[in-house]
Amino acid sequence: MTLLRLALATAVVLAPGWTVARALGVCSFSATLAWALAALFGALAVTFLVGGSLALTLVLLLLTGVVALVVDRRAPRGESVPGRWWIFGAGAVLGVLLWHVAGEIGGDGLFHLARARKLDAFDELSLDSVNEFADGGLHPGYAFPLWHGFLALVARVAFVDPADVVLHEASILAPIALLVSYEAGWALFRRVGPAVAVVCAQVGITALAPDGGGAYTALGLPATA
Template identity: 50%
Template sequence: MRRVPLVLLAVPALALARLLPADGAGLELRLGAACACLLLPGALISRALRLRGFAPALAWALAALLFALAITFAVHSSLWLTLAIMGAVGVVALPFAVRDMPRDGVHGHGSGPGRGDLVKLAVVAAGVAFGIALWFVAVLDGDAFFHLARVRKLEVFGSLSLRNVGEFKDASLHPGYAFPLWHGFLALIARLADVDPIAVGRNGPTVLAPLSFALFYEAGAALFRSAWAGVAVVIAQISLTGIAAGHGGSFTSLALPATAARQLLVPALLALFFTHVRRPSHGLLLSTAAAAGGLALVHPTYALFVGVPLVGFAIARALLVRGELAPVLTGLAALAVPTALALAWLRPVVEATTVHNPSGEEVRRAFAQYPGQLAGTTDRYHVAERLFTRSGAVAIAGLVCVPLALFAARRRWAAWVLGGTLAIFALTLVPFVFPHFADAVSISQGRRLVGFVPLAYAVAGGATVL
């Protein structure tokens, strides 16, 4: 049976939203409709691949945007060409997307909502409420202005290239943001919503928060095969990154590349990876690769960091169950190949930086710049143990729950929690290992690996055991 995808309603919704004032509720409706329109090509591609959910939609939307921006930069055109190519991608995918889809959590086909759909809808509604709360604590500071400057260049320049939208006066590229994929996403939101990029950076988290909630839910539900465990992952994750620090935590900077990578792209990648492990398919494998490629360009080191616990998961799964090796290895390959290609392209930029292969002076500077976050000497140092618990009670609860995974050793979540946590511990806490890791990614980035310990999944898994 063929049916018109409801996601197409994003287009008339944007037209109606643009009739409203560009402030207050009108601004948020404009931003929300513009974001939905940007996700539309990805949603149509994922439907064409017979995939449901926000994770494949986001992965393919960024893949389409990468394709569109690459052409735009190659011909030195403007963002209008990028937008036209995105629209063309959606039009091409539409005929293949107009068909019935399987329900969440139910094998086969059907048109009615399954339990997973209803729970996900409730999670998105909670994300909307959280996003509205973020509106009242919206702030721009620190690196926000650096990133919004690039967004403005993309939005206003009539002839775009990687060099003229760069960060530095000499037109050199920042190794972490050499290809402005996420900046292009924000610039297109500003263009579609007809608002200033500053408004996108300040109030964008309000419309991105529901997407983050949904992606963490999908990752948890895919790993645990339980809607309620997915909800538990969302609650634990939001407590760690959105509530523990107060005033919205890192969610207030959800429009910035680093936070978007960790709170949007990482859970999207995990949702696709774990779904592929459970139910391998070419569509899921390609979607995992698309998510990995997007993550590697939005924030390259995070593509490496998420690979660390995933490799730990693969090893733990092989030791505990001795099964599912083929889908796990193909999933890891889907992560590794696009990441390797992105890093190979970035290599000349990375090697030109002073923090790559840091000298003793750079290490001493890092100790001074990050007080209390590093321990040891300039030759043998590691991440301070306190970093693992700085998110408060939920982080401590997550660490306490890690050993409980042994009581569910044959479950996938146990391999993820045990293998992922131990892999990160090995890289960050062993003093003769962490310096080599820091040489590869820089000390500044290396300490951030702590944030990839699967604490939210440990809390959810511990709850199922207890």
């Protein structure tokens, strides 16, 4: 099932961020996401520097997680946010609903799909190799294809076409989006009720008000994520 494969692949790509966050004594999904992208940035930078492939990026990313896992044994544990798993469950339900209203890839999605597909397909990667034109310069908004690299890695680990990731990764990221909002609300109010209200406000404005899932259907795209 594509949904399960995408979920497992996303967990694999984010796992190094989880181990790094734990090694630093931070127990939050927000920190996991931030450190996963930071580790991916470093792995992609090395890949571009040596002209390697996405396989090298994946190896470097997983090695980062292993090193952090060793350090984690001596790190103190940070504060755990209560009620997170209930929010995760609600996000999972939202993700299933988003799966059914995903529609088709169009507009900017085709541009981002092309960049992710190049990262997945080329054996010798560089910043210039993902350009739109053979002799063109770096894209001013996506000079370093960090999020495209994330999408390409998920596709590689899940053994699916990058188009499936661009179209449906929003369903996998929905629980994380809700958790990040919840943890932000908890950090501000230190109470479950107001934190839940923050999540409800975000979902109401972003997903329900525009109809059809709103911007949540495009969580897999860099500009929306």
